[in-house]
Amino acid sequence: MRRNRLAATAALATALSVTAAACGGGSSTGSEGTNDKPKELTYWASNQGTSLEHDKEVLTPEIEKFEKETGIDVKLEVIPWDSLLDRILAATTSGQGPDVLNIGNTWSASLQATDGLLAWDDKTLDKIGGKDRFVPAALAAAGAEGRPPAAVPLYSLSYALYYNKAMFAEAGIEEPPATWDEFVDVGKKLTKDGKYGVAVEGGNPVENSHHAFVFGKQHGADFFDAEGNPTFDSPEAVAAVKQYVDFLANDKIAAVGNAEYAQNQSIKDLATGKAGMLLWQAAGSSLKAHGMKPEEYGVAPVPMQSENPPEGQNVNSMVAGINIAVFKNTDNLDGALDFVEFMTSNETQLALNSTYGSIPPVKEAQEDRAFSSTDLTVLREVLSTTSAPLPQVPDEAQFETLVGDAMKELFADAAAGDEVTTESVQKRLTEAQQQMQK
Amino acid sequence: MTATALDTPPAGPGDKPPAGRGAARKRRRTGRGRVRRGALPYLLLLPALLLELLIHLVPMAVGVVMSFKELTQRYIRDWGEAPWAGLDNFRIAVDFDAPVGEALLRSFFITCAFTVLAVGFSWLLGVTAAILMQDAFRGRGLLRAIFLTPYALPVYTAVITWSFMLQRDNGLVNHVIHDQLGLTSQPTFWLIGDNAFVSLVLVSVWRTWPFAFLVLTAALQNIPREVYEASAIDGAGIWQQIRRITLPSLRPVNQVLVLVLFLWTFNDFNVPYILFGKSAPESADIISIHIYQSSFVTWNFGAGSAMSVLLLLFLLVVTAGYLLLTSRGRKAASA
Numbered sequence: 001m002r003r004n005r006l007a008a009t010a011a012l013a014t015a016l017s018v019t020a021a022a023c024g025g026g027s028s029t030g031s032e033g034t035n036d037k038p039k040e041l042t043y044w045a046s047n048q049g050t051s052l053e054h055d056k057e058v059l060t061p062e063i064e065k066f067e068k069e070t071g072i073d074v075k076l077e078v079i080p081w082d083s084l085l086d087r088i089l090a091a092t093t094s095g096q097g098p099d100v101l102n103i104g105n106t107w108s109a110s111l112q113a114t115d116g117l118l119a120w121d122d123k124t125l126d127k128i129g130g131k132d133r134f135v136p137a138a139l140a141a142a143g144a145e146g147r148p149p150a151a152v153p154l155y156s157l158s159y160a161l162y163y164n165k166a167m168f169a170e171a172g173i174e175e176p177p178a179t180w181d182e183f184v185d186v187g188k189k190l191t192k193d194g195k196y197g198v199a200v201e202g203g204n205p206v207e208n209s210h211h212a213f214v215f216g217k218q219h220g221a222d223f224f225d226a227e228g229n230p231t232f233d234s235p236e237a238v239a240a241v242k243q244y245v246d247f248l249a250n251d252k253i254a255a256v257g258n259a260e261y262a263q264n265q266s267i268k269d270l271a272t273g274k275a276g277m278l279l280w281q282a283a284g285s286s287l288k289a290h291g292m293k294p295e296e297y298g299v300a301p302v303p304m305q306s307e308n309p310p311e312g313q314n315v316n317s318m319v320a321g322i323n324i325a326v327f328k329n330t331d332n333l334d335g336a337l338d339f340v341e342f343m344t345s346n347e348t349q350l351a352l353n354s355t356y357g358s359i360p361p362v363k364e365a366q367e368d369r370a371f372s373s374t375d376l377t378v379l380r381e382v383l384s385t386t387s388a389p390l391p392q393v394p395d396e397a398q399f400e401t402l403v404g405d406a407m408k409e410l411f412a413d414a415a416a417g418d419e420v421t422t423e424s425v426q427k428r429l430t431e432a433q434q435q436m437q438k
Numbered sequence: 439m440t441a442t443a444l445d446t447p448p449a450g451p452g453d454k455p456p457a458g459r460g461a462a463r464k465r466r467r468t469g470r471g472r473v474r475r476g477a478l479p480y481l482l483l484l485p486a487l488l489l490e491l492l493i494h495l496v497p498m499a500v501g502v503v504m505s506f507k508e509l510t511q512r513y514i515r516d517w518g519e520a521p522w523a524g525l526d527n528f529r530i531a532v533d534f535d536a537p538v539g540e541a542l543l544r545s546f547f548i549t550c551a552f553t554v555l556a557v558g559f560s561w562l563l564g565v566t567a568a569i570l571m572q573d574a575f576r577g578r579g580l581l582r583a584i585f586l587t588p589y590a591l592p593v594y595t596a597v598i599t600w601s602f603m604l605q606r607d608n609g610l611v612n613h614v615i616h617d618q619l620g621l622t623s624q625p626t627f628w629l630i631g632d633n634a635f636v637s638l639v640l641v642s643v644w645r646t647w648p649f650a651f652l653v654l655t656a657a658l659q660n661i662p663r664e665v666y667e668a669s670a671i672d673g674a675g676i677w678q679q680i681r682r683i684t685l686p687s688l689r690p691v692n693q694v695l696v697l698v699l700f701l702w703t704f705n706d707f708n709v710p711y712i713l714f715g716k717s718a719p720e721s722a723d724i725i726s727i728h729i730y731q732s733s734f735v736t737w738n739f740g741a742g743s744a745m746s747v748l749l750l751l752f753l754l755v756v757t758a759g760y761l762l763l764t765s766r767g768r769k770a771a772s773a
Contacts, residue, residue, distance in 0.1 A: 110737070114515050257625070415631065
């Protein structure tokens with residue numbers, strides 16, 4: 001009996017070391033990609049359409065063109081936003097991932113730091129037509145300053161103020177608000193009979209953090225200092241976050257129920273007339289999906305603190321958008337570069353961006369008439385004049401989570417009837433910063 | 439354990455299972471060819487063992503290694519290169535005066551409270567329903583099937599439905615409580631703020647109690663009817679029967695059941711994650727989600743692993759203590 005047990009233990013130990021060694025093999029990653037499988041590509045697309053299915057319908061015809069041109073078989077997978085980053089991290093760790101993938105452009109610097117993505121130095125960029133093809137602001141949101149970008153821009157987006165024209169007319173409002181004071185005034189006029197001035201996505205940390213960034217810029221706050229260290233709880237940052245949360249907490253122009261919105265319910269609220277205004281990026285196709293026709297809503301730039309804000313504070317959107325990257329462990333490097341070239345070609349850019357309601361980051365494609373409709377003109381102008389990229393530092397992803405979460409809790413406090421004060425905002429933001437474990 | 443299984447001849451349909459520990463012990467002593475056949479069970483177990491190694495033990499071992507490394511985003515691509523951090527990750531995790539440790543400790547206490555409540559209610563519901571359904575009556579099969587439904591549903595489908603039902607503005611729960619019954623003056627928030635904890639316990643109990651019910655129903659089948667009949671003749675009422683016959687007979691099953699429920703609930707990731715998403719509200723900041731946040735969302739896998747290792751140690755200690763305590767109690771009871 002004892003001998004048997006001993007033998008079994010030995011067998012176990014052997015098996016353990018064998019499997020452990022097998023696992024270790026996966027993490028030997030020094031290569032810059034190979035061309036071992038020149039006829040296959042895996043592409044992870046982000047969810048840009050109204051559903052994953054919609055994305056497949058949009059992307060498949062374009063990808064078929066590429067397959068016909070090159071003879072490369074492209075496997076497409078559309079990945080929802082809430083799991084995309086986890087999937088990328090897992091792929092980076094294991095070395096087993098797609099060849100080409102979409103990333104949220106705010107993750108660029110964070111993912112750049114993992115060294116899992118192919119660096120786009122000038123030589124590589126030349127293979128897809130050179131960096132001059134891209135709008136500089138969009139390319140600036142593709143990695144830390146002074147380093148070769150970790151990705152190239154694919155779709156550009158900006159925030160805008162969407163408003164319900166009928167509700168504005170009914171309340172006698174002629175112009176969309178240009179400052180936040182006007183915004184709150186308009187909001188108060190619209191707030192009556194169970195309807196509200198604005199809908200906010202209070203339970204969605206990422207969405208919150210984007211607004212924190214823009215309000216922060218307007219107050220002169222950056223959430224990171226020059227060395228890339230977090231400064232979440234500066235007085236300016238506190239003022240910025242409080243101003244946004246106050247729409248629900250003190251101005252009461254947003255419904256308390258918004259505090260738990262995290263599934264894009266705010267778009268639905270605008271479309272169904274439950275709220276008169278919405279701060280969103282490229283809401284067009286989603287509003288349409290909820291039955292709101294393009295002539296029923298107006299699009300204006302997001303308000304500023306004053307009519308003429310000082311230089312550096314005249315920011316009313318982040319440079320939002322999607323970048324396309326090549327995974328360093330690809331086994332079809334040339335094919336991957338060809339695919340990125342195809343995706344950023346003028347024709348593909350035109351087709352995809354016009355369907356998704358985004359702006360092409362490729363200069364030439366942007367000039368097409370398809371992007372001169374009123375709402376897209378607004379988005380385009382904001383992008384080229386008054387937008388700023390989120391901090392391109394390795395810890396950016398943590399900012400989105402921690403500050404966004406703190407704001408979620410502040411909304412929850414307000415919804416529960418607790419007062420939101422400068423002190424309570426300060427406390428939450430300090431706590432968020434302390435969670436940065438360095 | 440394996441020896442018992444081996445030496446017992448395969449049970450045919452007519453065979454009675456060994457009546458108790460005494461019988462099993464006797465068979466083991468008289469078993470022949472033990473040494474020759476000794477290798478067979480290991481051979482049969484080998485595939486399962488290998489898979490168990492691959493799926494559970496190796497990742498655990500890797501996790502333990504990771505917990506001693508400074509595994510941030512800079513090193514995840516080639517995590518062999520990550521510098522050794524010694525005990526730093528653990529030090530940060532258990533430094534309860536500093537923010538990170540304090541948050542972990544708070545999350546730990548919330549998880550304890552949640553586990554006690556969820557396991558308690560699940561067990562209570564399970565045992566009550568099982569006892570009530572012990573006697574045959576019309577519709578018993580149907581009721582049993584209905585009771586088991588939550589357990590049979592895929593967890594994602596079930597919990598996402600709950601998250602819709604618990605929405606403040608459009609949810610079914612508030613529609614009934616507020617709109618129809620008028621019990622509250624304002625619609626209640628169930629998914630944010632302090633009520634999130636209540637929702638979590640509720641959904642978790644709803645998910646778990648059918649399992650308790652199932653196991654206890656099976657266990658009740660083993661209590662001979664004659665014991666009840668005899669006690670009834672002696673004048674025992676229903677409460678006395680439950681207290682003196684049913685519950686003592688269920689004791690060995692309960693011992694395992696409560697332990698399993700405890701481990702599942704304490705470690706549960708699916709229910710809170712589906713209910714609240716990546717960032718649970720403070721009141722329902724369960725430790726599994728907290729660790730997920732600490733590793734995936736802040737990209738510090740070393741720290742996350744250190745917290746997981748601490749959790750593993752805690753659960754091991756509790757399990758060992760529990761088994762020691764209950765088996766000693768059982769020995770005392772049977773002596």
